Amino acid sequence: MTVKTRFAPSPTGFLHVGGARTALYSWLYARHQQGEFVLRIEDTDVERSTQEAIDAILEGMNWLGLSWDEGPYYQTKRFDRYNALIDQLLAEGKAYKCYCSRERLDALREQQMADGEKPRYDGACRHGDHDHPADAPSVIRFRNPTDGAVVFDDHVRGRIEIANDQLDDLIIRRTDGAPTYNFCVVVDDWDMEITHVVRGEDHINNTPRQINIYQALGAPVPEFAHVSMILGDDGAKLSKRHGAVSVMQYRDDGYLPQALLNYLVRLGWSNGDQEIFSLEEMIELFSLDAISKSASAFNTDKLLWLNQHYIKSLPADEVAGHLQWHIQDQGIDASKGPALAEVVTLYAERCNTLKELAAQSRYLFEDFAEFEAGAAKKHLRPVAAEPLALVRAKLAELADWQAPSIHEQINAAAAELELGMGKVGMPLRVAVTGIGQSPAIDGVIALLSKEQVLARIDMALAFIAERAQG
Template structure:
C-alpha cells in the first residue's frame, strides 16, 4: 500500500448459517480501522458454495451488521455474481504461463495422495501436466492450476503475526478454475479484493496459510499485495474454540438476549485488542484509538461477565431516547408485543431510574413493569410474600402520610422516615410491601423513584388495590 492511498477494508462472510460472533468481531476491526482513517468499509457475500449458501443466511448477515451499527459503503457484493471476472483472470494467468491446464482426474489425484501418504511424502499433488507440451493435451475436461514456485520461500509480512515464512516446496499448484469452469474460493478472494481496491485484509488467523497461497496470484498478476493482519480466534472460557456449548455464538442471539449494540461493540473491540488498561469506551474513542499494533497475538477468551458489565455501563450512560429506540428493536427481535404510546411515555419518564444497574434490556424491561403494566397489579410469588397481613397493615397506616406528603423525592423520603420513626420501623420493613404494591414485582427501581414517576394518585390507588383498604 502506498502512502496517501485511501484505506479500504472489507468483511467477507459466507452465507451458510447464522453470523458468528467471531465474524462480527472481524467486521468490527475492519470497520474501526477504515472509519477511523476516513476510509471505506465494504461488504462482500462469499456465496460461491451454492450448495450451502442460502438467502436466509445472507439476510442474517445483513441484519447482524445493521444491528451492530457497522454500516458499509455501497451495495453488498455477491462473489458468485463475479464468476466471469474470476475466470477471466485464470485465463490471463494461463496466457502468461503463470498457470497451466491440468487434465488429471479425481481418481488419479486420490491415488497419488494415497501413495504419497503410504510412502511418508507430502500429499500435495504434483500434476504431471505442469510441464507438458500443449501439443500433448487431450480433448478432455481440465482444471487450471497456478504454477507455484518450487524453490525458495514465500514471505508474508503480517501486522499482527510478524514475518511469516513458508518453504515453496510446501505450496501446491492450487486449482484456480475447476474443470466445470467455476472459480475456486482462493482465486475469487484475490480478484475481488483487488478489484474492490482493498488495501488492508484483516481476518482470522485461520486464513494465514491462505495468504501465502493467495500472494502467488497477486504476484503473478503484478498486483500490489494488501496489508495483512491475521487476528487470533475467539475461544470459550475453557480455552477451547468458541462453540454452542459455551453459549450463544450467533450475533442475532445476543440482540435477543438484550445486550445493547454499543456494549457489544465495546466488548468485541476489547476481545483481542487493547488500548492501555481502558475497558469501557465510546465509539468515538474506539475510532480514535484503534490500530493494528494493539491487536494481541494470543487468542482471546469470551467472558460473559465482562460483556454484561460493559453492557450495563453502556445502558447507564446512554441517552434515554436512544435506549427507547433500542427497546423497540429488542422487543421486535424477541417477537414481543410492541409498546403502546402510553407505555413509551411511561418508559421515557422512568428511564432515569431504569437504566442504572440494568445489564440487559431484558432486565430493564423487568424493572419497568411498574410503568408497562396496568392496575390492578397482581403480585408475582415473591411480591405476594411481601404483602402478608402485617405488611398490608403497615401500608394502610402509611397511606395518610403519603396523602399529605410533598410529592418530591425529599418530601417522600421525609414522610416515610417520619412514619418509620413514629412506628419504630426500619425502611427495610416498609420498602418491600410498598414495592410489591406499586409494581407487583420485587425487582424494581427505588420506591421513591416509582412514586415520583407514577404520581400521587396512582401511588395511592395501587396501595388501595394491594391492601383492599380505601384511604379516604
C-alpha cells in the same frame, strides 16, 4: 494512497463473534486512516450460501454500527470477470487444464499420507503431455512457481516466508466452470483496490498462494494482518457450547452494541491498561501493529460488566432506543406507560442486561392480577393494612406527582404511625409492583399514574382483608 480495508464473510451462517471482531478491526483501521471500508459477500459456495445468512450478516453489521463505504458486493455476480482473467492466465501459460479424476486424486492423497508426506497435487497435468478430448471434464489449476519463496511482513505475525516448492497448483476453476475462493478473493481485492487485508489466522496458509496469483496477474499485493482465534473460557475454540456465538444472539440476550464492540476490540488489542473505550477513542488509538499474536479467551462476566457500565453511562434516550426492541419482544405495550428513557434512568443501576430491564419493569406498563406469593405472604399481612391505607390517603391528596413529594408523603405516614420505613415501604412496594424487589418505591410510583397506584393499593388492601378473614 487511500487506505482501503474490507470485511468479506461467507454467507453460510450467522455473523459470529470472530467475524465481528475481524470486521471491527478492519473498520477501525480504515476510519483511523481516513480511508474506506468495503463489505463483500463471498458467496462462491452456492450450495451452502443462503439469503437468510446474507440478511443475518447485514443485520449484525448494522446493529453494531459498522457502516460500509462500498458494497455489499457479491462474488456470484462477478463470475464473468473471474473467468475472463482465468482465460487470460491460460493463454499466458500461467494456468493449465487438469483432467485428473477424483479417484486418482483420492488415491494420491492416501498414498502420500501413508508415506508421511504432505498431501498435495503432484502436477501430473502440469506439462500438458496428455491426450484428452476438448470436452473432457477438467479443472483449471494455477501454475504455481516452483523456485524461490513467498515472503511477506504480517502486521500481527511479523515476517513469514514459505518456499514455493511447498505449495501445489491449486484449482482456480472447477469442472462446472465456477471459479474458486482463492482466485476470486485476489481479483476482488485487486479490483476494489484493497490495501490492507485483516482476517483470521486460519487464512495464513492461503496467503502465499494468493500472493503468487496477485503477482501472476500483475496486481499490487495488499498488506496483511492475520488475527488469532478467540477461545472460550475453558481454553477451547469458541463454539456454540460456550453460549452465544452469533452477534444477534447478544442483542437478543440484552447486550448493547457499544458494550460488545468495546469488549471485542480488547480481545487481542490494547492501549495500556485502559478497559473502556468510546468509539471515537477506538478510532483514534487503533493500530494493526498493536494486535496481539496470542489467542484471546472470551470472558462473559467481563462482557456483562461492560454492558452494565454502558446501560448506566450512555444517554438514557440512546439506551431506550435499544430497550424498545426488548419491550416489544416480551410482548409489552410501551404506549401504556412511562417514557422508556425514564425507565432506563430508574433501573440502570439494577440491571446487567436490557432483557432483565424489560422484564423487571413490566408492571410499569401493564397491571397485574395477583401478587408474587412469597412477597405477599411476607409483607401483605393484616398489620400492613393501616400504613397502606394512610399512605393511600396521603397520595390521593397529592397534587405534585413527583418522586420527592411522594417520598415526603411516605415518610409522613411512617412518622405518624411511629413505624420504621421498612414496615411502610415494603408493603407499599408489593402493593404497587406486585413483587418484592424494585428500585426506590417513590421513583416507581412517580412513573405510574395516581389512578394506577391508588387502584393497586386498593387491591392490596382487599387482599389483606380477605387474608384476615381466611
